[in-house]
Amino acid sequence: MSSTDSLIDRLATDGATPRTGSLARFAAPMVGAAAICAALVIFALDTPFSTVSSDGFSPIFVKWGFSIALLLLSGFALWFIGRPGRSTGGALATLAVPFVLVGALLLPDPLIGQHSFPGETWRRCLTAMAVMSPIAFAGAILGARSLAPVRLRRAGFAAGLFGGAVAMTAYSPYCPERGMLYMAVFYCLPIITMAAIGWVTGPRLLRW
Template sequence: MTDTQSLIDQLAQNSAQPERNPVVPFALPVIAIMALCGMGVALVFSEPFLSVDLYGWGPMVVKWGFSIALLLLCVPALWILGKPGRRSRWAMALLALPFIPVAGLLVFELAIAGVVVAGETWARCLAAMAVMSPIAFAGAIMAMRTLAPTNTRRAGLVAGLFGGAVAMTAYAPFCPEIGMGYMAVFYCLPIFAMAAIGWLAGPRLLRW
């Protein structure tokens, strides 16, 4: 048998084998890391939804609405970026949507009350974001490595956004602080920092 015929036979055998479903290996780290962060903050912090008791649901809806929307947009973006040949520009553009109302509310608050970023629990907030964001980022990287991302910088950036969004979603119910200035400094800036880390580290962490 010639080498060419052997190659043809091998390709035919490989094509006959059922392809591995990539959804489960991708989804497991994503779901596990979200559950881990949620359980972690529940064990460490007390008095959830204190801000709701003090100020009503408005501030909580804004914080959770932003973080959950970003989180839900990051997951399909990670999936799309992990599939070679898929166009990802529209998925990247959609990631900007949660930031638009936040920016609008921040401008409105600055016009009405000026710069207000102080909060008694700011150090706890930064600590929570600093601990959970890298953990969730690592989960996103693990999920992406089950696929075949080719634009590793863009994939790393989205993994960083995902890490920050998971951290904020998990911690927000335990944060008594309100105000768009506080949210911009102690939530959005750490999320941007995590995205920048992902952009820089993506090519090394996601190469295959």
């Protein structure tokens, strides 16, 4: 009996039925990281939704619409990328949709010029993104490692988008700033930066 045959015999004793809970093992670290981010802003910042009384719900709807859409899309993309043999180009392409919408809204943004840019809280915004994005990114990396990504840069990119999207979702209720230009500069750019870091580090972090 060859050594490979012997190995096959050993592996076959485990059976073909995989352990249950694959989705839970993938999602748990991502949900956990999102919970940590939520806890951080709750404990560190005061008065969420403070501008609703003056500005209405539109700004937070726009911010959350973008960030939650990106969060879900990047999570699904990571799930698909982690399953070998599937085409992942479509899943990656959908990740551009929220950014395209922001770009489309940026052009006719009626608030451009009406509000001072970059506003008063941009440093806090950047700090929040810089602190929380890596936390959620780490959760996404852990989740992806429970799967079998074979396109590691793509997986790292999607994990980076997820990290940034979670950070934005957690922080935006505390953000008083308005306008698509602000959103593009202080949310989209940090998210894309985190995605680029994921693209670069993916092959190292996700190797299996």
